[in-house]
Amino acid sequence: MTLEQSEFQKLVExxxxxxxxxxxxxxxxxxxLSELKDLYKKIPIYPGIITxxxxxxxxxxxxxxxxxxxxxxxxxxxxxxxxxxxxxxxxKEIKLAExxxxxxxxxxxxxxxxxxxxxxxxxxxxxxxxxxxxxxDFEVE
Amino acid sequence: xxxxxxxxxxxxxxxGQLSLEVxxxxxxxSGGLQGKGSKVVIPRSxxxxxxxxxxxxxxxxxxxxxKIEQLSERTIPKEWDTLISEVIQRRPKxxxxxxxxxxxxxxxxxxxSNKLLRHGLRAGAVDSDVGQADxxxxxxxxxxxxxxxxxxxxxxxxxxxxFVGSMSPxxxxxxxxxxxxxxxxxxxxxxxxxxxxxxxxxxxxxGRALQLYTFELIGPDMVVALQRERELEHxxxxxxxxRVRRLPVSTKVRPRSHAERAAxxxxxxxxxxxxxxxxxxxxxxxxxxxxxxxxxTPIDPQTLESGTNVIHAEKIPEGLLLVTRRKLSDxxxxxxxxxxxxxxxxxxxxxxxxxxxxxxxxxxxxxxxxIEKIDYERGHVVVLTPVKNADEVAAVQIGSMKIKPxxxxxxxxxxxxF
Numbered sequence: 193m194t195l196e197q198s199e200f201q202k203l204v205e206x207x208x209x210x211x212x213x214x215x216x217x218x219x220x221x222x223x224x225l226s227e228l229k230d231l232y233k234k235i236p237i238y239p240g241i242i243t244x245x246x247x248x249x250x251x252x253x254x255x256x257x258x259x260x261x262x263x264x265x266x267x268x269x270x271x272x273x274x275x276x277x278x279x280x281x282x283x284k285e286i287k288l289a290e291x292x293x294x295x296x297x298x299x300x301x302x303x304x305x306x307x308x309x310x311x312x313x314x315x316x317x318x319x320x321x322x323x324x325x326x327x328x329d330f331e332v333e
Numbered sequence: 334x335x336x337x338x339x340x341x342x343x344x345x346x347x348x349g350q351l352s353l354e355v356x357x358x359x360x361x362x363s364g365g366l367q368g369k370g371s372k373v374v375i376p377r378s379x380x381x382x383x384x385x386x387x388x389x390x391x392x393x394x395x396x397x398x399x400k401i402e403q404l405s406e407r408t409i410p411k412e413w414d415t416l417i418s419e420v421i422q423r424r425p426k427x428x429x430x431x432x433x434x435x436x437x438x439x440x441x442x443x444x445x446s447n448k449l450l451r452h453g454l455r456a457g458a459v460d461s462d463v464g465q466a467d468x469x470x471x472x473x474x475x476x477x478x479x480x481x482x483x484x485x486x487x488x489x490x491x492x493x494x495x496f497v498g499s500m501s502p503x504x505x506x507x508x509x510x511x512x513x514x515x516x517x518x519x520x521x522x523x524x525x526x527x528x529x530x531x532x533x534x535x536x537x538x539x540g541r542a543l544q545l546y547t548f549e550l551i552g553p554d555m556v557v558a559l560q561r562e563r564e565l566e567h568x569x570x571x572x573x574x575x576r577v578r579r580l581p582v583s584t585k586v587r588p589r590s591h592a593e594r595a596a597x598x599x600x601x602x603x604x605x606x607x608x609x610x611x612x613x614x615x616x617x618x619x620x621x622x623x624x625x626x627x628x629x630t631p632i633d634p635q636t637l638e639s640g641t642n643v644i645h646a647e648k649i650p651e652g653l654l655l656v657t658r659r660k661l662s663d664x665x666x667x668x669x670x671x672x673x674x675x676x677x678x679x680x681x682x683x684x685x686x687x688x689x690x691x692x693x694x695x696x697x698x699x700x701x702x703x704i705e706k707i708d709y710e711r712g713h714v715v716v717l718t719p720v721k722n723a724d725e726v727a728a729v730q731i732g733s734m735k736i737k738p739x740x741x742x743x744x745x746x747x748x749x750x751f
Contacts, residue, residue: 328745331743
């Protein structure tokens, strides 16, 4: 066999890996796919940079390190998945705006999450190209 | 004007902006001998070493951020001079210079070429740093022949250029290897030897492939591996050891950030298009290269869709290629797809700001252009370019970057769009 002559192969393999890693977490997959679409529109000629940026979209985070404005996904201990934007952080709870409870496919305007109810938390980084490689953050039609 | 006296062996670092004139004696700037009366100009953000060949006196003027720094020792590793002695003795025809980004490949090439010039050898330098091309404009690879010593590579006049159409080898591997080979062949006709600066993409499958297939295609007599540590060893393991020379990097190489690189690219592009004017090219006379457009059998747009949405249509082996004013309706698209298998749609106006290469019938690059518009109805393409004579242009090579004449990069284009 010979060497890979394009980084698209690596990108496909990364997508498969991310799908497996976030299996059962539609909020994470949705965030990754929407960022992939955005990145591909901006820099279709740089699959290597897309591959570098994509794993940074959904990252594990400690609940106490979250701040207002962070876009998050919580996998609650009871199996529910809740996503949204942090609107308020209190010692015992986090209030989310624009939130979704994905396991029951229902939309909720606001959700209050008890910190002790959180099993795992992930923070979503949107506009990853702007943060990682700002000179390639092109306007797209 | 301030003066500086040197004695043999003195070393200073010249940081731009500055200009100097040698008033007495001889100095070596980037390895090039500068005698009495020689003038050297170093622009902002560039720096080079000056070494006194004996007692010498210079007059200098410092501009913004310019300075002259006294150094306690040479910045050029002694291994470089050992290699140069070998080159003078063995006279290789082609030398490939490999190295990661920011290891000083450009400076090494300048230093080596200047030193060879002292021994009567004229080196051709192939610059493949398409993002910040020193020889030729950005998005191209250039060839320059050293006829006289220079402080910086960009002073070497452009002899030939090859259009790549991007700021990086990613997605442009073929343009890179073909371009390097094409320039080496031209260089060997004009110079005693050719030094090829390969891109700094050295790892990952495509990076390895680029370096190793370039080696296979060019078949250099010598490979100079400039490394900080052992970052090229994975490539060198696949090369014949007898042709490889490992060199340390110069101690004063300063890495550039993405933002610095982008700013430098913008400056080079804006400078290139400073005197550009509009050139109208007749679509019936010129051809598109590296493009699907113009490669198929024309179809009357009226036979495809009623109305005036479709401006241009052609049947290509891959299906149907259309240029439209607006987005096609889903129904029309489905009908066309069922008839032609695959439909490529180019929205009118999406070609604006696309970087292109304008070449003559011998496939020689006349200059870069930025497409303003392709007018299919009137049958012409309007390009902003420093090229003045439309009759010389035989073909328009399509690139994959969108750039404004100010140098601002405004997007990249998916290969196969046009």
